[in-house]
Amino acid sequence: MxxxxxxxxxxxxxxxxxxxxxxxxxxxxxxxxxxxxxxxxxxxxxxxxxxxxxxxxxxxxxxxxxxxxxxxxxxxxxxxxxxxxxxxxxxxxxxxxxxxxxxxxxxxxxxxxxxxxxxxxxxxxxxxxxxxRKQILMKSSNAEDFVKGISKTFPNLFLSRNVFKSIKHFNPITKHADELIKHLSALNDYAMECYSIYKQRGHKAALQVFKAKSKGLECSPEGDAKRVTKFLSFEFVDVDGEVRKVECSPHTKLYQTNSDDRIYFEWNDERVNGRPPILIGHIGDHPYDKK
Missing domain, CATH: 3.40.50 (Rossmann fold)
Incomplete structure (x- = not known):
């Protein structure tokens, strides 16, 4: 980039x-x-x-x-x-x-x-x-370049190891760049503003405010706690090189309300030392079998 x-x-x-x-x-x-x-x-x-x-x-x-x-x-x-x-x-x-x-x-x-x-x-x-940077990210020719540009373009976001693999679902990346950037921009700009609400009242209340601020982006927490533990625990590397697992239940849905294309995230809340405030665990299709 x-x-x-x-x-x-x-x-x-x-x-x-x-x-x-x-x-x-x-x-x-x-x-x-x-x-x-x-x-x-x-x-x-x-x-x-x-x-x-x-x-x-x-x-x-x-x-x-x-x-x-x-x-x-x-x-x-x-x-x-x-x-x-x-x-x-x-x-x-x-x-x-x-x-x-x-x-x-x-x-x-x-x-x-x-x-x-x-x-x-x-x-x-x-x-x-x-x-x-956002203008250039929009023109990324492949998923690898797109992922490398995310941290530079959105300083409040930090990616899990999984993202480098899961984002390959969007092929070609050029077809989906606009929608991905719209969601990443909202997470970078508004999710941090909802942190205090998350701390006081939990995911659901915070995501309601996030949805309003992001002009209606569809977002919700994962409803099944067992699925969160089994499928939505992602690895993040802190500034000391230590791997930290964090469950990322909240997610935005790309394109439409029933979409399987999603971005799973979580507020860092000092769980991954020295990293930005919003953790992105997964960018791709539905990370588990819904049946």
């Missing part, structure tokens, strides 16, 4: 900006950079042209490396440009001028450009990174 980002030259050129505004904008920029550079298959490219633009009445490079009015943010920006971002003029130009790709993100540094190339997705927050 490779994604290329560009530090837009046009996002430096601008009118006078106060030191307070600069500090705020750079803090936002660092958050975006940290979100991106944690992944080996996501990179930020920039051009030397960024240094040549006029900023606050002088060349940007002069402002950046001037000892006058030195700040922690300026020091950190130099570090990012020298160590974390990739200087590649040719690749930058190719990506910027490409008319065929919509998998390029344009990162704003200090000033929002007046316009973007149509194929470049504006990136002005870490949520924007999740948005472009």
């Amino acid at each position: 490779r994604i290329d980002y560009l530090l837009l030259n046009e996002s430096v050129r601008g009118s006078q900006i106060s030191e307070i505004e600069i500090s705020e904008k750079l803090t936002e920029f660092f958050i975006i950079c940290d979100e991106i550079i944690q992944y080996e298959d996501e990179n930020i490219f920039y051009s030397l042209e960024v240094y040549n633009q006029v900023f606050n009445g002088s060349d940007f490079v002069s402002w950046l490396y001037s000892s006058d009015e030195e700040t922690t943010e300026k020091q950190l920006l130099r570090l990012y440009l020298e160590k974390e971002l990739i200087l590649n003029e040719e690749l930058y130009e190719n990506l910027y001028n490409s008319g065929n790709s919509d998998d390029v993100g344009g990162i704003i540094l200090l000033e929002k450009p007046l316009k973007f190339n149509k194929h470049i997705t504006p990136i002005d927050s870490s949520d924007s990174c999740l948005h472009i």
